[in-house]
Amino acid sequence: MSKTICCHICGNLGDSLLLTPVVEAIRQLHPESRIYCYGHNPQGLSLWEHNPHITGIISHPKEVLSADPKDYRRLVNRLDKTEVIISSSVCNRRFSLQEPRRHVLEVLCRLVGVDFSGQRIGVYLAPEDETFAEKTIAQFGPKLALMHTTSFSCRNKEWYPERWADVVKEAASWGYKVLQVGVAQEQPIVGAINLLGKTSIRQALALLKYADFFMGIDAVFNHATNAWGKPAVVLFGATSPDVWGYSHNINIYRGLKCQPCMDLLLNACQVRKCMQQIAVEEVIQAVNPKSSGLVMGESTFSPKIINISAS
Numbered sequence: 001m002s003k004t005i006c007c008h009i010c011g012n013l014g015d016s017l018l019l020t021p022v023v024e025a026i027r028q029l030h031p032e033s034r035i036y037c038y039g040h041n042p043q044g045l046s047l048w049e050h051n052p053h054i055t056g057i058i059s060h061p062k063e064v065l066s067a068d069p070k071d072y073r074r075l076v077n078r079l080d081k082t083e084v085i086i087s088s089s090v091c092n093r094r095f096s097l098q099e100p101r102r103h104v105l106e107v108l109c110r111l112v113g114v115d116f117s118g119q120r121i122g123v124y125l126a127p128e129d130e131t132f133a134e135k136t137i138a139q140f141g142p143k144l145a146l147m148h149t150t151s152f153s154c155r156n157k158e159w160y161p162e163r164w165a166d167v168v169k170e171a172a173s174w175g176y177k178v179l180q181v182g183v184a185q186e187q188p189i190v191g192a193i194n195l196l197g198k199t200s201i202r203q204a205l206a207l208l209k210y211a212d213f214f215m216g217i218d219a220v221f222n223h224a225t226n227a228w229g230k231p232a233v234v235l236f237g238a239t240s241p242d243v244w245g246y247s248h249n250i251n252i253y254r255g256l257k258c259q260p261c262m263d264l265l266l267n268a269c270q271v272r273k274c275m276q277q278i279a280v281e282e283v284i285q286a287v288n289p290k291s292s293g294l295v296m297g298e299s300t301f302s303p304k305i306i307n308i309s310a311s
Contacts, residue, residue, distance in 0.1 A: 002032040009039035009048065012153050013201060013220040016044040020051065020122035021105050025114040027053040043201050050124040104243050123227040125206050132199075133206035136179075140193060143176045145287075146208050148216040150186040154262050156238035156269045157217045159278060165190040166280045167215065167287060174288065179207060181221075215287055218244050225249060233286045237274040238262035250286045252278055 007023060009016050023035060037048045038058035045057050109116035137144060149164055151157040168178045168191040180189050181204040184197025199207070205224050208214060214225055214232035218239045225232045225246060232249040234241070240260040241251035253259070254274045261269060285291055 003030055005033050005035045007037045009037050009044045013044055014223050016047045017121050017223045018104055021119035022108050022112060024053050024119045024122060025109055029114055046202055050126055051122060101242055121223050121226040123205050123224055129202045129206040132203045133210045136207060137210050140177050144211045145171060145176050145178045146211040146214045147178050147180045147192060148182055148221045150182055151217055151219050154238050156272055159235050159275050161187050161189055163280045167283050168192050170284045235278055
């Protein structure tokens with residue numbers, strides 16, 4: 001008898017992407033099952049469009065969702081018997097303090113009883129997404145980098161706009177144009193091509209696929225680089241690359257005693273020593289394709305993260 005498996009898409013966009021390898025593993029274990037993704041965030045749900053491992057997407061108003069699994073079951077009572085329910089944000093919070101050294105993909109799979117065997121983050125672009133990216137690349141290319149610098153879930157993840165501007169200026173001296181993606185409320189970085197609020201999340205991910213490399217912080221695009229092994233330089237402050245990083249990236253992390261702090265402080269840290277200690281020169285060296293060894297990666301997950309840490 002086939003099962004109906006429901007995946008609650010909640011939390012941030014990165015939380016949504018992190019469940020794609022989990023659902024792929026569930027599909028491999030239960031090939032005949034009906035797998036539905038449901039939630040209230042249109043952007044989070046849009047990341048599941050064209051995903052070959054799910055049966056469908058169900059949108060619900062925010063006010064009817066709660067943390068009670070019984071409510072999840074009531075929401076899908078028009079489906080057949082529900083055997084498994086997983087929630088991205090619930091899974092993330094459960095493991096973050098209990099499993100501080102295991103990679104998030106490994107732990108999320110284990111929490112729902114499936115094996116993690118190196119599945120990549122899944123991003124499935126539509127033809128119109130690809131066309132948008134191709135036209136944008138033709139307009140600004142050929143040497144392009146993608147940049148994302150803001151986290152609304154945790155400000156402690158963020159570096160400093162003036163320092164990003166210095167990195168963008170240096171990249172321009174190598175012939176690279178930097179496309180800054182995000183929402184309109186984010187602060188534009190001087191020297192970058194401002195695409196804030198001018199793309200959908202799917203269009204921005206398509207740009208990531210076709211850009212030469214990515215630079216930014218630990219947020220949704222950090223995880224999306226794993227879909228294609230896209231080379232990236234990612235700055236870590238409130239979170240650890242041991243848990244949230246990928247081996248094909250250069251992950252800059254100071255490794256201070258107070259790190260990681262996301263599940264303890266969120267936005268409460270007024271010092272952000274971890275980000276203050278990341279120098280512009282350090283990031284420029286990491287981004288520079290002639291000195292950093294930043295190349296297209298083949299591995300999908302490894303505990304041997306490349307860290308540039310405090311001595």
